[in-house]
Amino acid sequence: MVVRPQWEWVLEDAEGRAVERPVSPVFTTQYDAEVWVGEHWRRLAEQGVVVARLVHEGRQVTPTVALPSV
Numbered sequence: 001m002v003v004r005p006q007w008e009w010v011l012e013d014a015e016g017r018a019v020e021r022p023v024s025p026v027f028t029t030q031y032d033a034e035v036w037v038g039e040h041w042r043r044l045a046e047q048g049v050v051v052a053r054l055v056h057e058g059r060q061v062t063p064t065v066a067l068p069s070v
Contacts, residue, residue: 007033010053010060011044022047030054030061037065045070 009024022044027033037044037052044052045067054062 004028005057007054007056009033009037010055011049012051012053013048014050016051019047019049022049024052030056041067042070 005028007027007030011019011022011024013019024033025036027036033054037054041052049067050069052065052067053060054065
């Protein structure tokens, strides 16, 4: 059995609450996760996301990313 690493974004609103929608996909590499947020930050911001935290297997591994308002 192969266990693949899991990277995903925890997306939060202005009050610091995790948003239910949109949902981050789960990625197998940090690179893929970072590319995804870089490509989708505008749409995420339009949906009320103000910060994103990259989590690897349940633990935050990079500084929190503030999304610019659109």
